[in-house]
């Protein structure tokens with residue numbers, strides 16, 4: 001048996017008297033009670049220390065190497081004046097609860113780690129549904145919008161919708177909120193609920209026209225910025241389309257060679273080994289159209305590296321003009337996107353923010369999705385993501 005005074009210290013519960021400790025391989029039973037003291041009657045305010053009776057309450061506590069169970073001998077006082085009977089007060093256990101406050105707090109905290117509810121439940125000697133029920137008590141409400149607001153969508157498959165929207169603050173690197181879908185009307189309604197939406201100076205978005213419409217309605221004085229990563233992807237996709245079309249024309253042997261070597265087209269040239277540089281040169285020699293596409297893509301990346309919109313604007317116009325010289329119909333979607341998003345793309349050259357932080361969050365979200373078995377419940381999914389960030 002443990003030394004009882006020592007146990008009281010380990011327990012770190014205020015004022016408790018430990019009367020006995022029993023343990024076996026899996027459980028630790030601690031018997032305790034509170035010191036008898038004067039209480040005020042909750043009905044008439046009269047002071048009393050008359051004990052009516054005792055009742056034992058079994059309470060789960062933070063595991064101390066093994067599952068900990070507290071046997072609390074709860075005292076009921078009696079008011080001599082109005083005869084009201086009432087339980088003594090304690091600081092570690094709300095009425096009717098079977099878990100200590102600190103066990104509940106630890107369960108809730110555990111949801112901030114990338115663990116499944118089942119794992120959390122097992123570690124705390126409670127059922128999964130109990131763990132989830134406590135976690136559901138946590139609610140997040142975003143109170144203000146940041147100066148720089150970034151929006152992106154991700155495939156969460158939560159609450160019956162395939163896509164959810166994620167709002168982040170790329171400046172402070174925080175998730176702002178998760179919204180149940182990506183519909184224009186819902187987004188507008190959501191943003192309109194913020195009196196502080198004039199705070200938003202920059203709105204970073206992927207090239208989704210709905211998001212841009214939302215920004216124009218809700219943040220008319222904000223600068224709308226196209227996310228660089230999504231812009232660059234347009235040129236990379238266009239080049240990929242050229243490669244696929246070109247390799248169809250080739251013999252089996254060369255077709256496989258193109259497919260195998262396609263990564264060479266996207267890696268910076270100076271990072272390739274001499275052998276890889278030769279392989280790339282061979283590909284470009286076999287297909288002059290792929291060579292044009294490759295050059296066009298690289299020139300586009302150079303434009304996107306411009307130090308400001310003043311420099312970039314001229315370069316981009318030149319890039320568009322040059323594109324017309326080549327026989328590259330696969331670039332027409334990219335060209336359309338650039339023209340359609342010209343202002344927002346130019347804005348991206350003047351600011352340091354991208355959706356990079358958001359993309360990182362999306363990766364974390366994927367892990368959460370894998371370990372959460374109840375993502376059909378959108379609110380819980382949202383809380384979990386916000387809690388983990």
Ligand SMILES: [Zn+2]
Pocket residue numbers: 041042043044045046079080081082083084
């Ligand atoms: Zn009373």
